[in-house]
Amino acid sequence: MARTLVLPQPTARPITHRLSMRNLAVHLILLISAAIVLLPYYLMVSTSVKPVQEVFTDPFRWVPSRLAWENYVEAWNHAPFGRYFLNSTFIAVTETLGVLVTSALAGYAFARMRFFGREALFLIVLGTLMVPGEVQLVPNYITITRLGWLNTYYALIVPWLASVFGIFFMRQFFATIPQELQDAAVIDGASHWTFLWRVVAPLSRPAFITVGLLTFLGSWNALTWPLIVTNTPEMRPIMVGLLSFQNEWGTQPRLLMAAATFSVLPILVLFFVLQRYFVQGIARAGMKF
Amino acid sequence: MLARVRSRRTRRLLDNLEAYAFLLPALAILAVFHFFPIVFAFFVSLLRWSMIDPVRPFVGVDNYRLLFQDEKFLQAVANTTYFSVASVGVAIPLALFFAVLMNRQLVGMAWYRTAFFVPHVTSLAAAAMVWHWLYHPDQFGLLNYLIGKLGLPPQRWLLDPLQAMPAIIAVAVWSALGRDIVIFLAGLQNIPQEYYEAAQIDGANSWQLFRHITLPLLSPTTYFILLVSMIGAFKVFALPLFMTGGGPLNRTLTIVYSVYQQGFQYFRMGYAAAQAYVLFAIIFLVTMLQRRILAGRVHYEI
Numbered sequence: 333m334a335r336t337l338v339l340p341q342p343t344a345r346p347i348t349h350r351l352s353m354r355n356l357a358v359h360l361i362l363l364i365s366a367a368i369v370l371l372p373y374y375l376m377v378s379t380s381v382k383p384v385q386e387v388f389t390d391p392f393r394w395v396p397s398r399l400a401w402e403n404y405v406e407a408w409n410h411a412p413f414g415r416y417f418l419n420s421t422f423i424a425v426t427e428t429l430g431v432l433v434t435s436a437l438a439g440y441a442f443a444r445m446r447f448f449g450r451e452a453l454f455l456i457v458l459g460t461l462m463v464p465g466e467v468q469l470v471p472n473y474i475t476i477t478r479l480g481w482l483n484t485y486y487a488l489i490v491p492w493l494a495s496v497f498g499i500f501f502m503r504q505f506f507a508t509i510p511q512e513l514q515d516a517a518v519i520d521g522a523s524h525w526t527f528l529w530r531v532v533a534p535l536s537r538p539a540f541i542t543v544g545l546l547t548f549l550g551s552w553n554a555l556t557w558p559l560i561v562t563n564t565p566e567m568r569p570i571m572v573g574l575l576s577f578q579n580e581w582g583t584q585p586r587l588l589m590a591a592a593t594f595s596v597l598p599i600l601v602l603f604f605v606l607q608r609y610f611v612q613g614i615a616r617a618g619m620k621f
Numbered sequence: 622m623l624a625r626v627r628s629r630r631t632r633r634l635l636d637n638l639e640a641y642a643f644l645l646p647a648l649a650i651l652a653v654f655h656f657f658p659i660v661f662a663f664f665v666s667l668l669r670w671s672m673i674d675p676v677r678p679f680v681g682v683d684n685y686r687l688l689f690q691d692e693k694f695l696q697a698v699a700n701t702t703y704f705s706v707a708s709v710g711v712a713i714p715l716a717l718f719f720a721v722l723m724n725r726q727l728v729g730m731a732w733y734r735t736a737f738f739v740p741h742v743t744s745l746a747a748a749a750m751v752w753h754w755l756y757h758p759d760q761f762g763l764l765n766y767l768i769g770k771l772g773l774p775p776q777r778w779l780l781d782p783l784q785a786m787p788a789i790i791a792v793a794v795w796s797a798l799g800r801d802i803v804i805f806l807a808g809l810q811n812i813p814q815e816y817y818e819a820a821q822i823d824g825a826n827s828w829q830l831f832r833h834i835t836l837p838l839l840s841p842t843t844y845f846i847l848l849v850s851m852i853g854a855f856k857v858f859a860l861p862l863f864m865t866g867g868g869p870l871n872r873t874l875t876i877v878y879s880v881y882q883q884g885f886q887y888f889r890m891g892y893a894a895a896q897a898y899v900l901f902a903i904i905f906l907v908t909m910l911q912r913r914i915l916a917g918r919v920h921y922e923i
Contacts, residue, residue, distance in 0.1 A: 447640035471658035615807035
């Protein structure tokens with residue numbers, strides 16, 4: 333799949349405004365399907381603002397009589413959500429920056445430097461992509477315990493500061509940068525370090541954005557690892573916080589839905605602002621393999 | 622002369638050192654938390670390793686032998702296979718259908734794509750909570766209300782041993798659909814328009830175009846999605862954790878859920894490591910199997 337990818341929104345041909353019967357049918361199918369796909373979001377938001385007596389009604393009540401914003405206050409005050417958010421943000425930002433730096437450096441070495449054992453090392457790194465992360469759960473837990481890192485930010489962040497996917501992705505991208513640029517830089521006396529950060533990195537913005545977004549998303553939504561290495565509310569990221577919140581307040585859908593809403597809000601906002609990059613990132617990550 | 626050879630050698634040595642300096646941060650992390658654990662996990666799986674008991678005797682393959690007699694674990698394997706085959710088997714054709722519908726220059730297509738993609742960026746944790754509420758077993762649940770409109774009686778959904786897994790599969794399909802559509806769309810855009818034009822001149826109808834141009838030329842994309850989805854599906858954990866707790870009657874207990882229970886609730890590390898290795902073996906086998914069966918049918922050439 334070495335062919336260059338044409339991203340999903342080219343406007344080479346003019347957009348048709350003509351409404352034929354066929355196009356009408358397409359719209360109808362897609363409109364109904366999209367409504368079904370988005371129905372859970374409607375349920376989430378509408379339940380989150382329902383007054384307490386309108387949650388369990390027969391028949392189901394589509395529109396609340398008033399907007400009960402106090403649900404949000406109540407949910408927020410029932411658990412240290414502020415702390416959860418702070419933790420998630422800190423973990424996700426640190427992890428993303430770390431992955432970008434380590435992946436860029438290693439990806440650059442694999443793509444543009446000559447050294448002993450390059451091919452073999454690259455194969456080993458790639459080969460471990462096959463191993464499901466769950467295999468590492470038990471040994472990593474033991475390592476973290478031995479290091480005395482249980483229930484610390486170290487445990488939550490350090491193991492995730494490098495990513496095989498990130499290295500691979502950066503390498504593929506860096507390899508497409510013309511050799512002439514590197515030759516010119518060498519003639520100008522630039523070191524690899526300068527060439528990477530002054531020339532390669534600015535030219536590889538899409539790769540940085542893709543790896544960065546996917547890392548951030550993965551970190552924010554991560555569940556298994558934070559679940560096993562944290563044991564106090566102060567260290568929990570938001571997703572683990574949600575689990576304990578659900579266990580405690582499971583009988584109160586309006587509170588659960590309020591918590592679910594504010595836990596997904598940051599990612600949804602990020603998604604709508606950077607939508608193009610998300611979509612291209614997924615498509616590109618898909619096509620590069 | 623000698624000096625030049627030596628300086629070339631030093632030069633090469635310095636180049637090597639510099640390259641390894643670039644690799645060091647990533648490799649150090651990966652070595653400790655990624656490569657080493659793969660070996661260490663296997664070692665742990667050969668021990669009776671309990672977090673509480675300081676004595677960790679070597680028991681050889683006993684953990685593995687135990688696994689194949691452990692009905693709960695075997696059920697987890699069966700459940701996970703059911704989940705993976707069904708969720709991937711439903712999501713891929715559905716995604717292809719929607720991608721083909723969206724792959725036209727019409728107003729609003731980008732909107733539909735966004736709508737389908739939003740679930741993919743929503744955390745499974747939050748999604749599972751919402752669907753759990755949607756599946757509420759009384760008449761208060763939205764789904765029961767909706768099927769009531771069709772004249773059907775309220776169902777128990779997640780509390781019913783036969784309905785719980787399909788209910789979870791539906792959430793997985795909902796969550797994966799947008800990602801698959803986006804990848805399919807990228808694949809569809811790569812098919813040269815001329816093929817369609819040529820076939821149309823020859824009088825091919827829409828179905829023939831789809832069957833003899835789109836499907837074969839899209840096969841590398843399909844193959845990729847299948848591979849990635851299958852690997853992801855076998856690792857399912859968040860959905861049953863949030864929605865059913867593995868129940869009812871262990872009908873939604875999955876392999877990773879079992880690893881979690883054994884390792885981090887009962888602290889039987891050796892046994893958990895063995896289960897994780899079995900998961901690895903299954904994923905490896907499934908990947909190889911797909912490669913053997915399907916690789917020959919993938920058309921890379923245009």
